[in-house]
Amino acid sequence: MKIGVLVLEGPYQHQAADSAYHFVKAALGRGHQISGIFLYTDGVNNANGYIKPPGERNVAARFSELAAQGIPVIACTACARFRGFRPDMLAQNVQLGGLGALADYLREADRFVTFGD
Amino acid sequence: MEVREEEMANTIAVLMRKAPYGSVYTAEGFRSMMGIGVFELNIRVLFVDDGVYALVKGQNPAALDMKPLGDGFPTLSEFGVTQFYVHDRSLSERGLAPKDLVMDVQVVDDAGAARILESCGIVLPF
Numbered sequence: 001m002k003i004g005v006l007v008l009e010g011p012y013q014h015q016a017a018d019s020a021y022h023f024v025k026a027a028l029g030r031g032h033q034i035s036g037i038f039l040y041t042d043g044v045n046n047a048n049g050y051i052k053p054p055g056e057r058n059v060a061a062r063f064s065e066l067a068a069q070g071i072p073v074i075a076c077t078a079c080a081r082f083r084g085f086r087p088d089m090l091a092q093n094v095q096l097g098g099l100g101a102l103a104d105y106l107r108e109a110d111r112f113v114t115f116g117d
Numbered sequence: 118m119e120v121r122e123e124e125m126a127n128t129i130a131v132l133m134r135k136a137p138y139g140s141v142y143t144a145e146g147f148r149s150m151m152g153i154g155v156f157e158l159n160i161r162v163l164f165v166d167d168g169v170y171a172l173v174k175g176q177n178p179a180a181l182d183m184k185p186l187g188d189g190f191p192t193l194s195e196f197g198v199t200q201f202y203v204h205d206r207s208l209s210e211r212g213l214a215p216k217d218l219v220m221d222v223q224v225v226d227d228a229g230a231a232r233i234l235e236s237c238g239i240v241l242p243f
Contacts, residue, residue, distance in 0.1 A: 099153055103152070106153065114240075
């Protein structure tokens with residue numbers, strides 16, 4: 001099954017980004033495909049490559065890890081601008097993109113799962 | 118009515134749940150529809166709970182240094198978004214009626230709201 005994922009919350013404040021990561025790992029483990037992960041609104045902050053949490057899980061590194069496996073991980077360009085997010089801050093393998101990417105994931109997915117407040 | 122699976126997959130319910138100015142959700146729900154509506158996805162917008170406030174006439178958030186959101190929704194038809202539904206009990210519990218809204222919408226009861234969600238392959242909650 002092809003699954004699309006939308007993340008509406010940033011790292012650490014809420015569970016949503018962690019849940020999205022664990023959901024994707026579990027889905028891949030069951031042999032499902034992920035059509036893409038779209039980081040929207042505060043979700044773009046999960047793509048900040050400068051995240052360095054001492055002694056804690058690195059949420060940005062997790063999305064990098066998924067992107068390195070060939071899963072498209074796209075952070076909303078406009079949301080990034082609203083949050084002072086510069087392209088050179090992006091975590092490895094994560095890209096900026098527009099809502100067209102979200103539309104693609106919506107269209108391709110057999111199931112679509114949103115993580116947010 | 119049976120809905121074919123293929124039609125369902127491309128039918129998206131955008132669920133507007135929150136008051137318009139306390140969080141970014143209403144504004145981004147609106148923007149997302151502008152963004153994805155042009156890609157010929159079949160979108161049904163359902164306003165429930167505090168989400169119904171997004172459609173109330175005469176919003177003036179100037180004191181918050183924000184722009185009014187309500188007037189934008191009727192313009193979504195330019196982006197292919199034309200199916201608007203409002204949950205009746207969410208309106209009445211807030212002392213609102215369809216005449217208080219910025220546009221004509223279909224008012225639905227609990228069962229009607231459930232049918233809309235059931236008819237869509239994807240639900241985007243804002």
